[in-house]
Amino acid sequence: MAAKRTIITDDQLFEAQMRRMKPCFLAEENEFAQCATNAERINFFFNDEQEVAHLSSELSRVLPHASKSNEKAITCRKDGNNLFGAEKYEEALKLYTESISWAEGEEEASFAYGNRSAALIAMGLFQECLTDIERALQSGYPVNMRDKLFTRKEKALEALKDSVPKVKAYEIPQSEKNDKIQSARNCIELKTDEKYGRHIIATRDIKIGEILVVEKPYVVVLQPDRYSKPSCFCYGCLVFCYNPIPCTKCHKRLYCSETCREKDFQTYHKHECLILPFIDQFMYLTDYWLLALKITLVAMNDENNTEPGYRSDRYKEVKELRTHRAECTLEKMYLLSLFSTKLFVLLREKSTLFEEISGREEIFKELYFCNLLMSKINCIGMEDWYSHSKYESPMYGTGLFPLFSMFNHSCYPNTTWTYCGSTMIIRAYSPIKKGEQCFVSYGITFSEHDLKYRQERLQSLFKFTCTCKACKENWPVSTSRQMDWTFNKESITKLKENIEELTDKQAIPPSEETLRLRYIVRKIFAALDEEGQLGCDPTIK
Ligand SMILES: C[S@@+](CC[C@H](N)C(=O)[O-])C[C@H]1O[C@@H](n2cnc3c(N)ncnc32)[C@H](O)[C@@H]1O
Numbered sequence: 001m002a003a004k005r006t007i008i009t010d011d012q013l014f015e016a017q018m019r020r021m022k023p024c025f026l027a028e029e030n031e032f033a034q035c036a037t038n039a040e041r042i043n044f045f046f047n048d049e050q051e052v053a054h055l056s057s058e059l060s061r062v063l064p065h066a067s068k069s070n071e072k073a074i075t076c077r078k079d080g081n082n083l084f085g086a087e088k089y090e091e092a093l094k095l096y097t098e099s100i101s102w103a104e105g106e107e108e109a110s111f112a113y114g115n116r117s118a119a120l121i122a123m124g125l126f127q128e129c130l131t132d133i134e135r136a137l138q139s140g141y142p143v144n145m146r147d148k149l150f151t152r153k154e155k156a157l158e159a160l161k162d163s164v165p166k167v168k169a170y171e172i173p174q175s176e177k178n179d180k181i182q183s184a185r186n187c188i189e190l191k192t193d194e195k196y197g198r199h200i201i202a203t204r205d206i207k208i209g210e211i212l213v214v215e216k217p218y219v220v221v222l223q224p225d226r227y228s229k230p231s232c233f234c235y236g237c238l239v240f241c242y243n244p245i246p247c248t249k250c251h252k253r254l255y256c257s258e259t260c261r262e263k264d265f266q267t268y269h270k271h272e273c274l275i276l277p278f279i280d281q282f283m284y285l286t287d288y289w290l291l292a293l294k295i296t297l298v299a300m301n302d303e304n305n306t307e308p309g310y311r312s313d314r315y316k317e318v319k320e321l322r323t324h325r326a327e328c329t330l331e332k333m334y335l336l337s338l339f340s341t342k343l344f345v346l347l348r349e350k351s352t353l354f355e356e357i358s359g360r361e362e363i364f365k366e367l368y369f370c371n372l373l374m375s376k377i378n379c380i381g382m383e384d385w386y387s388h389s390k391y392e393s394p395m396y397g398t399g400l401f402p403l404f405s406m407f408n409h410s411c412y413p414n415t416t417w418t419y420c421g422s423t424m425i426i427r428a429y430s431p432i433k434k435g436e437q438c439f440v441s442y443g444i445t446f447s448e449h450d451l452k453y454r455q456e457r458l459q460s461l462f463k464f465t466c467t468c469k470a471c472k473e474n475w476p477v478s479t480s481r482q483m484d485w486t487f488n489k490e491s492i493t494k495l496k497e498n499i500e501e502l503t504d505k506q507a508i509p510p511s512e513e514t515l516r517l518r519y520i521v522r523k524i525f526a527a528l529d530e531e532g533q534l535g536c537d538p539t540i541k
Contacts, residue, residue, distance in 0.1 A: 038369035045341035101246035110139035183215035213426035236264035323373035410439035446470035447478035475509035
Protein backbone atom coordinates (compact mmCIF):
# COMPACT_ATOMS: atom_id res chain seq x y z
CA MET A 1 0.00 0.00 0.00
CA ALA A 2 1.55 3.27 -1.27
CA ALA A 3 4.70 4.67 0.35
CA LYS A 4 4.71 3.00 3.76
CA ARG A 5 2.11 0.44 2.81
CA THR A 6 3.60 -0.19 -0.59
CA ILE A 7 1.94 -1.52 -3.69
CA ILE A 8 4.20 -4.40 -4.56
CA THR A 9 3.38 -4.68 -8.20
CA ASP A 10 4.93 -2.21 -10.56
CA ASP A 11 1.72 -0.54 -11.72
CA GLN A 12 3.29 1.36 -14.58
CA LEU A 13 4.87 -1.79 -15.96
CA PHE A 14 1.51 -3.47 -15.72
CA GLU A 15 -0.26 -0.59 -17.49
CA ALA A 16 2.31 -0.71 -20.31
CA GLN A 17 1.78 -4.45 -20.74
CA MET A 18 -1.98 -3.83 -20.75
CA ARG A 19 -1.61 -1.42 -23.66
CA ARG A 20 0.68 -3.81 -25.54
CA MET A 21 -1.65 -6.75 -25.08
CA LYS A 22 -4.86 -4.86 -25.89
CA PRO A 23 -5.27 -6.25 -29.46
CA CYS A 24 -4.79 -9.86 -28.25
CA PHE A 25 -7.27 -9.27 -25.46
CA LEU A 26 -9.89 -7.85 -27.81
CA ALA A 27 -9.46 -10.82 -30.16
CA GLU A 28 -9.89 -13.38 -27.35
CA GLU A 29 -12.15 -11.47 -24.98
CA ASN A 30 -15.33 -13.46 -25.58
CA GLU A 31 -13.67 -16.84 -25.37
CA PHE A 32 -11.74 -15.86 -22.21
CA ALA A 33 -14.96 -14.60 -20.58
CA GLN A 34 -16.28 -18.21 -20.68
CA CYS A 35 -13.69 -19.36 -18.09
CA ALA A 36 -15.47 -19.92 -14.81
CA THR A 37 -12.60 -20.47 -12.37
CA ASN A 38 -9.13 -19.01 -11.83
CA ALA A 39 -7.54 -22.32 -12.78
CA GLU A 40 -9.54 -22.31 -16.04
CA ARG A 41 -8.33 -18.76 -16.76
CA ILE A 42 -4.72 -19.84 -16.36
CA ASN A 43 -5.32 -22.99 -18.40
CA PHE A 44 -6.68 -20.78 -21.18
CA PHE A 45 -2.99 -19.98 -21.85
CA PHE A 46 -1.28 -22.94 -20.20
CA ASN A 47 -3.08 -25.45 -22.44
CA ASP A 48 -2.48 -23.37 -25.54
CA GLU A 49 0.30 -25.27 -27.33
CA GLN A 50 1.32 -22.34 -29.50
CA GLU A 51 1.58 -19.99 -26.52
CA VAL A 52 3.61 -22.48 -24.48
CA ALA A 53 5.92 -23.28 -27.42
CA HIS A 54 6.56 -19.56 -27.81
CA LEU A 55 7.41 -19.20 -24.12
CA SER A 56 9.65 -22.27 -24.19
CA SER A 57 11.61 -20.89 -27.11
CA GLU A 58 12.03 -17.58 -25.23
CA LEU A 59 13.47 -19.61 -22.36
CA SER A 60 15.83 -21.64 -24.50
CA ARG A 61 17.52 -18.42 -25.66
CA VAL A 62 18.41 -17.44 -22.10
CA LEU A 63 21.94 -18.26 -20.97
CA PRO A 64 21.87 -19.00 -17.24
CA HIS A 65 24.46 -17.29 -15.04
CA ALA A 66 27.00 -19.30 -13.09
CA SER A 67 25.71 -20.30 -9.66
CA LYS A 68 29.05 -20.83 -7.92
CA SER A 69 32.62 -20.04 -8.97
CA ASN A 70 35.87 -20.61 -7.07
CA GLU A 71 37.58 -18.11 -9.32
CA LYS A 72 35.20 -15.37 -8.15
CA ALA A 73 35.47 -16.61 -4.55
CA ILE A 74 39.26 -16.24 -4.62
CA THR A 75 39.13 -12.77 -6.20
CA CYS A 76 36.64 -11.55 -3.57
CA ARG A 77 38.70 -13.03 -0.74
CA LYS A 78 41.90 -11.38 -2.00
CA ASP A 79 40.14 -8.01 -2.41
CA GLY A 80 38.80 -8.50 1.12
CA ASN A 81 42.33 -9.10 2.40
CA ASN A 82 43.49 -5.81 0.88
CA LEU A 83 40.68 -3.93 2.61
CA PHE A 84 41.38 -5.76 5.86
CA GLY A 85 45.02 -4.68 5.60
CA ALA A 86 43.81 -1.11 5.23
CA GLU A 87 41.67 -1.58 8.40
CA LYS A 88 38.44 -1.23 6.40
CA TYR A 89 36.85 -4.07 8.31
CA GLU A 90 33.20 -3.61 7.33
CA GLU A 91 34.04 -3.50 3.63
CA ALA A 92 36.39 -6.47 4.01
CA LEU A 93 33.61 -8.38 5.76
CA LYS A 94 31.26 -7.85 2.82
CA LEU A 95 33.84 -9.21 0.39
CA TYR A 96 34.49 -12.26 2.59
CA THR A 97 30.74 -12.87 2.64
CA GLU A 98 30.73 -12.61 -1.14
CA SER A 99 33.64 -15.02 -1.33
CA ILE A 100 31.77 -17.52 0.87
CA SER A 101 28.67 -17.28 -1.31
CA TRP A 102 30.64 -17.91 -4.53
CA ALA A 103 32.75 -20.79 -3.13
CA GLU A 104 32.13 -24.06 -4.96
CA GLY A 105 33.27 -26.31 -2.17
CA GLU A 106 33.79 -26.33 1.57
CA GLU A 107 37.55 -25.94 1.37
CA GLU A 108 37.43 -22.61 -0.46
CA ALA A 109 34.66 -21.39 1.87
CA SER A 110 36.73 -22.32 4.92
CA PHE A 111 39.39 -19.72 4.04
CA ALA A 112 36.81 -16.94 3.77
CA TYR A 113 35.11 -18.03 7.03
CA GLY A 114 38.49 -17.87 8.75
CA ASN A 115 39.23 -14.43 7.32
CA ARG A 116 35.74 -13.17 8.10
CA SER A 117 36.20 -14.19 11.73
CA ALA A 118 39.21 -11.82 11.84
CA ALA A 119 37.11 -8.92 10.49
CA LEU A 120 34.35 -9.75 12.98
CA ILE A 121 36.63 -9.71 16.01
CA ALA A 122 38.12 -6.44 14.81
CA MET A 123 34.58 -5.02 14.70
CA GLY A 124 33.86 -6.23 18.25
CA LEU A 125 31.39 -8.90 17.06
CA PHE A 126 32.68 -11.70 19.29
CA GLN A 127 29.75 -14.12 19.13
CA GLU A 128 29.67 -13.94 15.33
CA CYS A 129 33.45 -14.39 15.28
CA LEU A 130 33.15 -17.62 17.29
CA THR A 131 30.45 -18.94 14.94
CA ASP A 132 32.64 -18.29 11.90
CA ILE A 133 35.66 -19.96 13.52
CA GLU A 134 33.51 -23.08 14.03
CA ARG A 135 32.34 -22.87 10.41
CA ALA A 136 35.92 -22.55 9.18
CA LEU A 137 36.99 -25.60 11.20
CA GLN A 138 34.02 -27.66 10.09
CA SER A 139 34.62 -26.79 6.44
CA GLY A 140 38.17 -28.13 6.57
CA TYR A 141 40.37 -25.12 7.35
CA PRO A 142 44.00 -26.31 6.82
CA VAL A 143 45.38 -27.98 9.98
CA ASN A 144 48.71 -26.17 9.77
CA MET A 145 46.97 -22.77 9.91
CA ARG A 146 44.51 -23.52 12.69
CA ASP A 147 46.62 -22.09 15.53
CA LYS A 148 45.66 -18.52 14.67
CA LEU A 149 41.99 -19.50 14.73
CA PHE A 150 42.38 -21.00 18.21
CA THR A 151 44.16 -17.86 19.47
CA ARG A 152 41.34 -15.73 18.04
CA LYS A 153 38.78 -18.00 19.65
CA GLU A 154 40.36 -17.51 23.07
CA LYS A 155 40.33 -13.74 22.64
CA ALA A 156 36.66 -13.72 21.60
CA LEU A 157 35.68 -15.97 24.54
CA GLU A 158 37.57 -13.71 26.93
CA ALA A 159 35.82 -10.62 25.55
CA LEU A 160 32.41 -12.29 25.90
CA LYS A 161 32.93 -13.32 29.53
CA ASP A 162 31.21 -10.34 31.15
CA SER A 163 28.85 -9.31 28.36
CA VAL A 164 25.08 -9.26 28.83
CA PRO A 165 23.13 -10.84 25.97
CA LYS A 166 20.83 -8.42 24.11
CA VAL A 167 17.10 -8.94 24.25
CA LYS A 168 16.32 -9.60 20.61
CA ALA A 169 12.57 -9.93 20.42
CA TYR A 170 9.48 -8.87 22.26
CA GLU A 171 6.81 -11.38 23.25
CA ILE A 172 3.46 -10.52 24.75
CA PRO A 173 3.57 -11.76 28.37
CA GLN A 174 1.61 -15.00 28.82
CA SER A 175 -0.85 -13.36 31.25
CA GLU A 176 -1.72 -10.66 28.68
CA LYS A 177 -2.09 -12.88 25.62
CA ASN A 178 -5.40 -12.72 23.81
CA ASP A 179 -7.08 -16.12 24.01
CA LYS A 180 -8.98 -15.67 20.71
CA ILE A 181 -6.38 -13.91 18.55
CA GLN A 182 -2.96 -15.54 18.35
CA SER A 183 -0.75 -12.46 17.93
CA ALA A 184 -2.76 -9.95 19.96
CA ARG A 185 -2.73 -8.60 23.47
CA ASN A 186 -5.90 -9.00 25.52
CA CYS A 187 -7.03 -5.42 24.86
CA ILE A 188 -8.57 -5.88 21.39
CA GLU A 189 -11.20 -8.02 19.68
CA LEU A 190 -12.20 -8.80 16.12
CA LYS A 191 -15.68 -7.63 15.04
CA THR A 192 -17.59 -7.56 11.76
CA ASP A 193 -20.20 -5.16 10.42
CA GLU A 194 -21.60 -4.16 7.07
CA LYS A 195 -19.78 -0.85 6.72
CA TYR A 196 -16.28 -1.91 7.80
CA GLY A 197 -16.26 -5.66 7.21
CA ARG A 198 -13.93 -7.23 9.76
CA HIS A 199 -12.23 -4.74 12.04
CA ILE A 200 -10.45 -4.35 15.37
CA ILE A 201 -12.09 -2.88 18.49
CA ALA A 202 -10.46 -1.87 21.81
CA THR A 203 -11.90 -3.85 24.73
CA ARG A 204 -10.50 -1.41 27.32
CA ASP A 205 -8.98 2.06 27.38
CA ILE A 206 -5.54 1.87 25.75
CA LYS A 207 -2.75 4.32 26.52
CA ILE A 208 -0.50 5.81 23.87
CA GLY A 209 2.51 3.55 23.32
CA GLU A 210 0.83 0.34 24.50
CA ILE A 211 1.48 -2.68 22.33
CA LEU A 212 -1.64 -4.21 20.75
CA VAL A 213 -0.09 -6.79 18.44
CA VAL A 214 3.21 -8.65 18.06
CA GLU A 215 2.84 -10.59 14.81
CA LYS A 216 5.16 -12.89 12.90
CA PRO A 217 4.49 -12.82 9.15
CA TYR A 218 2.79 -15.62 7.25
CA VAL A 219 5.32 -14.96 4.50
CA VAL A 220 8.05 -12.34 3.94
CA VAL A 221 10.37 -11.62 1.05
CA LEU A 222 13.50 -9.50 1.13
CA GLN A 223 13.65 -6.38 -1.04
CA PRO A 224 15.86 -7.05 -4.12
CA ASP A 225 18.02 -4.04 -3.23
CA ARG A 226 19.06 -5.85 -0.02
CA TYR A 227 20.21 -9.04 -1.66
CA SER A 228 21.48 -7.89 -5.03
CA LYS A 229 24.79 -6.99 -3.38
CA PRO A 230 25.95 -9.30 -0.61
CA SER A 231 24.44 -7.75 2.44
CA CYS A 232 23.69 -8.82 5.94
CA PHE A 233 19.95 -9.43 5.67
CA CYS A 234 18.64 -12.94 6.04
CA TYR A 235 16.62 -13.98 2.98
CA GLY A 236 14.47 -16.24 5.14
CA CYS A 237 13.57 -14.09 8.15
CA LEU A 238 14.94 -10.66 7.17
CA VAL A 239 16.97 -10.15 10.36
CA PHE A 240 20.18 -8.21 10.07
CA CYS A 241 23.23 -10.36 10.73
CA TYR A 242 26.94 -9.79 10.12
CA ASN A 243 27.94 -13.34 9.28
CA PRO A 244 25.36 -14.84 6.93
CA ILE A 245 25.74 -18.17 5.13
CA PRO A 246 24.79 -18.76 1.49
CA CYS A 247 22.35 -21.13 -0.18
CA THR A 248 24.35 -24.27 -0.92
CA LYS A 249 23.30 -24.21 -4.59
CA CYS A 250 23.42 -20.54 -5.62
CA HIS A 251 25.37 -17.44 -4.63
CA LYS A 252 22.35 -15.18 -4.63
CA ARG A 253 20.64 -15.88 -1.31
CA LEU A 254 22.09 -15.48 2.18
CA TYR A 255 20.73 -16.67 5.52
CA CYS A 256 21.29 -15.89 9.21
CA SER A 257 21.53 -19.57 10.20
CA GLU A 258 21.45 -23.15 8.94
CA THR A 259 17.91 -23.53 10.34
CA CYS A 260 16.59 -20.51 8.45
CA ARG A 261 18.31 -21.69 5.27
CA GLU A 262 16.86 -25.18 5.51
CA LYS A 263 13.34 -23.94 6.26
CA ASP A 264 13.35 -21.47 3.37
CA PHE A 265 14.89 -24.01 1.00
CA GLN A 266 12.35 -26.70 1.76
CA THR A 267 9.29 -24.46 1.51
CA TYR A 268 10.29 -22.16 -1.29
CA HIS A 269 13.84 -21.53 -2.39
CA LYS A 270 14.50 -24.99 -3.86
CA HIS A 271 12.12 -23.99 -6.67
CA GLU A 272 13.09 -20.34 -6.87
CA CYS A 273 16.79 -21.24 -6.92
CA LEU A 274 16.37 -23.14 -10.20
CA ILE A 275 14.50 -20.38 -11.99
CA LEU A 276 16.64 -17.50 -10.70
CA PRO A 277 19.17 -17.60 -13.54
CA PHE A 278 16.28 -17.04 -15.96
CA ILE A 279 14.08 -14.68 -14.03
CA ASP A 280 16.00 -11.48 -14.78
CA GLN A 281 15.18 -12.00 -18.45
CA PHE A 282 11.46 -11.81 -17.76
CA MET A 283 11.16 -8.29 -16.47
CA TYR A 284 7.44 -8.57 -15.82
CA LEU A 285 8.10 -11.22 -13.16
CA THR A 286 8.79 -8.70 -10.40
CA ASP A 287 8.97 -9.70 -6.75
CA TYR A 288 5.18 -9.34 -6.60
CA TRP A 289 4.82 -12.56 -8.63
CA LEU A 290 7.43 -14.33 -6.53
CA LEU A 291 5.72 -13.26 -3.32
CA ALA A 292 2.46 -14.79 -4.51
CA LEU A 293 4.44 -17.93 -5.42
CA LYS A 294 5.95 -18.10 -1.95
CA ILE A 295 2.56 -17.66 -0.27
CA THR A 296 1.12 -20.41 -2.48
CA LEU A 297 3.97 -22.84 -1.77
CA VAL A 298 3.70 -22.22 1.98
CA ALA A 299 -0.07 -22.65 1.71
CA MET A 300 0.27 -25.98 -0.20
CA ASN A 301 2.27 -27.32 2.76
CA ASP A 302 0.05 -25.83 5.43
CA GLU A 303 -0.74 -28.53 7.89
CA ASN A 304 -4.27 -27.33 8.39
CA ASN A 305 -4.01 -26.46 12.02
CA THR A 306 -7.55 -26.63 13.39
CA GLU A 307 -7.01 -24.73 16.64
CA PRO A 308 -9.84 -22.27 17.34
CA GLY A 309 -9.42 -18.51 17.09
CA TYR A 310 -7.72 -16.20 14.64
CA ARG A 311 -4.18 -17.35 13.79
CA SER A 312 -1.42 -15.61 11.85
CA ASP A 313 0.38 -18.84 10.99
CA ARG A 314 -2.16 -20.72 8.87
CA TYR A 315 -3.65 -20.44 5.42
CA LYS A 316 -7.28 -20.52 6.58
CA GLU A 317 -6.99 -16.84 7.64
CA VAL A 318 -4.96 -15.87 4.55
CA LYS A 319 -7.53 -17.49 2.27
CA GLU A 320 -10.26 -15.30 3.75
CA LEU A 321 -8.41 -12.01 3.23
CA ARG A 322 -9.96 -9.58 0.78
CA THR A 323 -9.12 -9.92 -2.91
CA HIS A 324 -11.73 -7.54 -4.38
CA ARG A 325 -12.04 -10.11 -7.14
CA ALA A 326 -15.50 -8.80 -8.12
CA GLU A 327 -14.06 -5.36 -8.97
CA CYS A 328 -11.27 -6.82 -11.16
CA THR A 329 -11.85 -6.13 -14.87
CA LEU A 330 -11.82 -8.95 -17.41
CA GLU A 331 -8.85 -7.33 -19.12
CA LYS A 332 -6.85 -7.37 -15.91
CA MET A 333 -7.76 -11.00 -15.30
CA TYR A 334 -6.60 -11.79 -18.82
CA LEU A 335 -3.20 -10.25 -18.22
CA LEU A 336 -2.76 -11.76 -14.75
CA SER A 337 -3.56 -15.20 -16.19
CA LEU A 338 -1.12 -14.75 -19.06
CA PHE A 339 1.72 -13.66 -16.77
CA SER A 340 0.99 -16.44 -14.29
CA THR A 341 1.28 -18.87 -17.19
CA LYS A 342 4.71 -17.49 -18.04
CA LEU A 343 5.87 -18.14 -14.50
CA PHE A 344 4.35 -21.63 -14.54
CA VAL A 345 6.06 -22.53 -17.83
CA LEU A 346 9.35 -21.39 -16.33
CA LEU A 347 8.73 -23.49 -13.23
CA ARG A 348 7.63 -26.53 -15.25
CA GLU A 349 10.67 -26.43 -17.52
CA LYS A 350 13.37 -25.50 -15.02
CA SER A 351 12.25 -26.71 -11.59
CA THR A 352 10.76 -29.85 -10.08
CA LEU A 353 7.71 -28.06 -8.74
CA PHE A 354 5.17 -29.54 -11.12
CA GLU A 355 6.44 -33.06 -10.43
CA GLU A 356 6.11 -32.44 -6.71
CA ILE A 357 2.56 -31.15 -6.94
CA SER A 358 1.52 -33.78 -9.46
CA GLY A 359 -2.23 -34.37 -9.08
CA ARG A 360 -2.66 -31.01 -7.32
CA GLU A 361 -1.77 -28.70 -10.22
CA GLU A 362 -5.29 -27.27 -10.51
CA ILE A 363 -5.41 -26.43 -6.78
CA PHE A 364 -2.05 -24.76 -7.16
CA LYS A 365 -3.19 -22.60 -10.07
CA GLU A 366 -6.39 -21.62 -8.29
CA LEU A 367 -4.54 -20.64 -5.10
CA TYR A 368 -1.82 -18.81 -6.97
CA PHE A 369 -4.30 -16.58 -8.75
CA CYS A 370 -6.20 -15.76 -5.52
CA ASN A 371 -2.93 -14.99 -3.74
CA LEU A 372 -1.92 -12.67 -6.55
CA LEU A 373 -5.06 -10.58 -6.06
CA MET A 374 -4.96 -10.85 -2.27
CA SER A 375 -1.31 -9.72 -2.01
CA LYS A 376 -2.08 -6.44 -3.67
CA ILE A 377 -4.65 -5.50 -1.01
CA ASN A 378 -2.93 -7.01 2.01
CA CYS A 379 0.85 -7.24 1.63
CA ILE A 380 2.87 -4.46 3.06
CA GLY A 381 6.21 -2.88 2.21
CA MET A 382 8.49 -3.09 5.24
CA GLU A 383 10.49 0.02 5.93
CA ASP A 384 13.37 0.59 8.32
CA TRP A 385 13.97 4.03 9.69
CA TYR A 386 17.59 3.83 10.73
CA SER A 387 19.64 1.18 8.97
CA HIS A 388 18.50 2.06 5.46
CA SER A 389 20.83 4.95 4.69
CA LYS A 390 23.25 2.66 2.85
CA TYR A 391 20.57 1.28 0.54
CA GLU A 392 18.65 2.61 -2.42
CA SER A 393 15.34 2.51 -0.60
CA PRO A 394 14.15 2.38 3.00
CA MET A 395 12.06 -0.67 2.04
CA TYR A 396 13.78 -3.86 3.10
CA GLY A 397 11.03 -6.35 2.53
CA THR A 398 7.42 -7.15 1.83
CA GLY A 399 5.30 -9.18 4.18
CA LEU A 400 1.90 -10.68 4.73
CA PHE A 401 0.62 -10.24 8.29
CA PRO A 402 -2.90 -11.70 8.58
CA LEU A 403 -3.85 -9.88 11.79
CA PHE A 404 -2.50 -6.56 10.52
CA SER A 405 -4.78 -7.14 7.53
CA MET A 406 -7.77 -6.95 9.86
CA PHE A 407 -7.02 -3.30 10.65
CA ASN A 408 -9.02 -0.82 8.59
CA HIS A 409 -7.70 2.49 7.35
CA SER A 410 -8.03 6.01 8.74
CA CYS A 411 -6.29 9.11 7.41
CA TYR A 412 -5.57 10.03 11.06
CA PRO A 413 -4.95 6.56 12.55
CA ASN A 414 -4.85 5.77 16.25
CA THR A 415 -2.29 2.96 15.86
CA THR A 416 1.05 2.64 14.11
CA TRP A 417 3.49 -0.18 13.49
CA THR A 418 7.22 -0.88 13.43
CA TYR A 419 9.39 -3.96 12.98
CA CYS A 420 11.87 -5.99 14.95
CA GLY A 421 13.43 -8.10 12.15
CA SER A 422 10.36 -9.47 10.41
CA THR A 423 8.12 -9.28 13.48
CA MET A 424 5.56 -6.51 13.36
CA ILE A 425 4.69 -4.53 16.48
CA ILE A 426 1.50 -2.46 16.46
CA ARG A 427 1.14 0.24 19.13
CA ALA A 428 -1.42 2.85 20.10
CA TYR A 429 -0.51 6.13 18.45
CA SER A 430 -3.08 8.08 20.43
CA PRO A 431 -5.19 7.10 23.44
CA ILE A 432 -7.96 4.69 22.39
CA LYS A 433 -11.17 4.44 24.37
CA LYS A 434 -12.90 1.13 25.13
CA GLY A 435 -15.24 0.30 22.24
CA GLU A 436 -13.42 2.47 19.66
CA GLN A 437 -12.15 1.00 16.40
CA CYS A 438 -8.35 0.69 16.00
CA PHE A 439 -7.18 1.99 12.64
CA VAL A 440 -3.88 2.04 10.77
CA SER A 441 -3.06 4.24 7.79
CA TYR A 442 -2.57 2.54 4.44
CA GLY A 443 0.23 5.02 3.71
CA ILE A 444 -2.24 7.83 2.97
CA THR A 445 -2.62 10.44 5.70
CA PHE A 446 -4.54 13.70 5.95
CA SER A 447 -1.40 15.62 6.95
CA GLU A 448 0.37 14.72 3.70
CA HIS A 449 -2.37 14.34 1.08
CA ASP A 450 -5.46 16.37 0.29
CA LEU A 451 -8.97 14.94 0.47
CA LYS A 452 -9.41 14.45 -3.30
CA TYR A 453 -6.14 12.53 -3.64
CA ARG A 454 -6.90 10.37 -0.60
CA GLN A 455 -10.38 9.45 -1.73
CA GLU A 456 -9.26 8.62 -5.27
CA ARG A 457 -6.31 6.48 -4.13
CA LEU A 458 -8.28 4.61 -1.49
CA GLN A 459 -11.10 3.95 -3.94
CA SER A 460 -8.84 2.77 -6.76
CA LEU A 461 -6.53 0.63 -4.60
CA PHE A 462 -8.74 -0.57 -1.77
CA LYS A 463 -12.26 -0.06 -3.14
CA PHE A 464 -13.79 1.95 -0.32
CA THR A 465 -14.78 5.52 0.51
CA CYS A 466 -13.03 6.76 3.61
CA THR A 467 -15.32 8.34 6.22
CA CYS A 468 -12.75 9.10 8.90
CA LYS A 469 -13.04 12.40 10.76
CA ALA A 470 -10.26 13.96 8.71
CA CYS A 471 -12.20 13.17 5.52
CA LYS A 472 -15.65 14.08 6.81
CA GLU A 473 -14.43 17.45 8.13
CA ASN A 474 -11.90 17.99 5.34
CA TRP A 475 -9.00 18.82 7.65
CA PRO A 476 -6.31 20.93 5.97
CA VAL A 477 -3.05 19.24 4.98
CA SER A 478 -0.05 20.00 7.15
CA THR A 479 1.69 23.27 6.27
CA SER A 480 5.17 22.29 7.46
CA ARG A 481 6.92 19.10 6.54
CA GLN A 482 7.32 16.81 9.54
CA MET A 483 10.83 15.95 8.42
CA ASP A 484 11.93 19.55 8.93
CA TRP A 485 11.77 19.23 12.69
CA THR A 486 15.04 19.79 14.53
CA PHE A 487 15.95 19.33 18.16
CA ASN A 488 16.53 22.62 19.95
CA LYS A 489 15.38 24.25 23.17
CA GLU A 490 12.54 26.15 21.59
CA SER A 491 11.15 23.25 19.56
CA ILE A 492 11.29 20.93 22.56
CA THR A 493 9.45 23.45 24.75
CA LYS A 494 6.75 23.73 22.10
CA LEU A 495 6.43 19.97 21.92
CA LYS A 496 6.17 19.64 25.68
CA GLU A 497 3.21 22.00 25.63
CA ASN A 498 1.53 19.63 23.20
CA ILE A 499 2.08 16.36 25.01
CA GLU A 500 -1.20 16.82 26.82
CA GLU A 501 -2.97 17.35 23.53
CA LEU A 502 -1.43 14.18 22.13
CA THR A 503 -2.11 12.00 25.16
CA ASP A 504 -5.30 13.35 26.73
CA LYS A 505 -7.22 16.07 24.99
CA GLN A 506 -7.05 14.99 21.36
CA ALA A 507 -7.63 18.36 19.69
CA ILE A 508 -9.42 18.01 16.38
CA PRO A 509 -7.93 18.71 13.90
CA PRO A 510 -4.55 18.20 15.56
CA SER A 511 -2.13 21.11 15.63
CA GLU A 512 1.13 21.12 13.67
CA GLU A 513 3.02 20.53 16.91
CA THR A 514 0.94 17.46 17.70
CA LEU A 515 1.65 16.10 14.23
CA ARG A 516 5.36 16.60 14.80
CA LEU A 517 5.10 14.91 18.14
CA ARG A 518 3.38 11.90 16.59
CA TYR A 519 6.14 11.71 14.04
CA ILE A 520 8.79 11.72 16.76
CA VAL A 521 6.88 9.16 18.82
CA ARG A 522 6.81 6.85 15.83
CA LYS A 523 10.55 7.28 15.36
CA ILE A 524 11.09 6.32 18.99
CA PHE A 525 8.99 3.16 18.53
CA ALA A 526 10.99 2.27 15.42
CA ALA A 527 14.32 2.90 17.15
CA LEU A 528 13.31 0.67 20.06
CA ASP A 529 12.29 -2.18 17.79
CA GLU A 530 15.03 -1.98 15.20
CA GLU A 531 17.64 -2.05 17.90
CA GLY A 532 15.86 -5.02 19.47
CA GLN A 533 16.02 -3.37 22.85
CA LEU A 534 12.43 -3.54 23.85
CA GLY A 535 12.07 -3.37 27.58
CA CYS A 536 9.67 -5.32 29.76
CA ASP A 537 7.15 -2.49 29.93
CA PRO A 538 6.20 -1.39 26.44
CA THR A 539 3.99 1.46 27.63
CA ILE A 540 5.29 4.98 27.31
CA LYS A 541 4.77 6.64 30.68
C1 LIG B 1 -6.66 -4.96 4.64
S1 LIG B 1 -8.37 -5.14 4.50
C2 LIG B 1 -8.99 -4.68 6.08
C3 LIG B 1 -9.97 -5.72 6.65
C4 LIG B 1 -11.30 -5.77 5.95
N1 LIG B 1 -12.24 -4.86 6.56
C5 LIG B 1 -11.85 -7.20 5.93
O1 LIG B 1 -13.02 -7.40 6.27
O2 LIG B 1 -11.14 -8.10 5.50
C6 LIG B 1 -8.65 -3.76 3.47
C7 LIG B 1 -10.06 -3.62 3.02
O3 LIG B 1 -10.91 -3.27 4.11
C8 LIG B 1 -11.88 -2.30 3.71
N2 LIG B 1 -11.63 -1.06 4.47
C9 LIG B 1 -10.45 -0.65 4.99
N3 LIG B 1 -10.60 0.51 5.64
C10 LIG B 1 -11.88 0.86 5.53
C11 LIG B 1 -12.65 1.95 6.01
N4 LIG B 1 -12.11 2.94 6.70
N5 LIG B 1 -13.97 1.97 5.70
C12 LIG B 1 -14.53 0.98 5.00
N6 LIG B 1 -13.87 -0.09 4.52
C13 LIG B 1 -12.55 -0.16 4.79
C14 LIG B 1 -11.68 -2.10 2.21
O4 LIG B 1 -12.52 -3.00 1.53
C15 LIG B 1 -10.24 -2.51 2.02
O5 LIG B 1 -9.95 -2.95 0.71
